[in-house]
Amino acid sequence: MAMLARRGLRPGKARPDLPFREDLDEESAERLTELLGHYPFRLFLRGAILHPEGFAPEEATQYLKCVQSRTCAESLVELGLAERMSRGRYRLLFSAKSFGGTLEWYVARELGRRFGFDVAAGVRFHARGVGGDLDVVAAAEGKLAYLELKSSPPKNLEVREVVAFFDRVQMLRPDVTLFVVDTALRLSDKILPMLVAELEHRGGRTRVIPRRIERELWALTPHLYAVNGKVDLMANIGRALSEGFLALSPPV
Secondary structure (H helix, E strand, O other): OOHHHHOOOEEEOOOOOOOOOOOOHHHHHHHHHHOOOOOHHHHHHHHHOOOOEEEOHHHOOOOOOHHHHHHHHHHHHHHHOEEEEEEEEEEEEOOOOOOOOHHHHHHHHHHHHHHEEEEEEEEEEEOOOOOOOOOEEEOOOEEEEEEEEEEOHHHHHOOOHHHHHHHHHHHHHOOOOEEEEEOOOOOOHHHHHHHHHHHHHHOOOOOOOEEEEEOOOOOEEEEEEEEEOOOOHHHHHHHHHHHHHHHHOOOO
């Protein structure tokens, strides 16, 4: 937060939008973090949040088998985040508008735990003419990283969101930037072309040729990366951050 203030911004924390108490005890937080490390559970919780009145496990997401969905529902009950209702239905005990806040909480927590970053999530930075919040900002080695997190499917992403993202990057001037989409789908179909088009637009006629690091982990520049959640979301984020930090290092 101090690094943002030194950039002339007035950062403040947005109210967390979470389907659990912000002061979750450490044991429960560890268990929830472990569950969120699995893409099927994230899919399930994302769908459960959209049914505040209650849901049958199979209603939360169409991408899991019934037995997987019921296991996810029971895990939420064991954590004290959901309750059983009649006729095999469940209901979350704490409401949230979307899964976005939970994704921010998880990524921020893991950045601190796995990589030793100082982290802030859901940051309002009150910059004139620039909308939206900073999903996750992280500081280490005197460098600032900014992570834009998207929890909805790629098909829902609109051009205006990409434009707003680049507006925030231009205002913030982070050392490393990640555009993270929590999906197992390819980024090269829609997300990557949108990022490239806006980057080229802002750079005049300069052509941008993304470099594939591995699978759907892309470097658009040495300091800007696009990441998806296939296999292991945090491992992908960690790889992108390592690429970005190495690019900042002096040559041998």
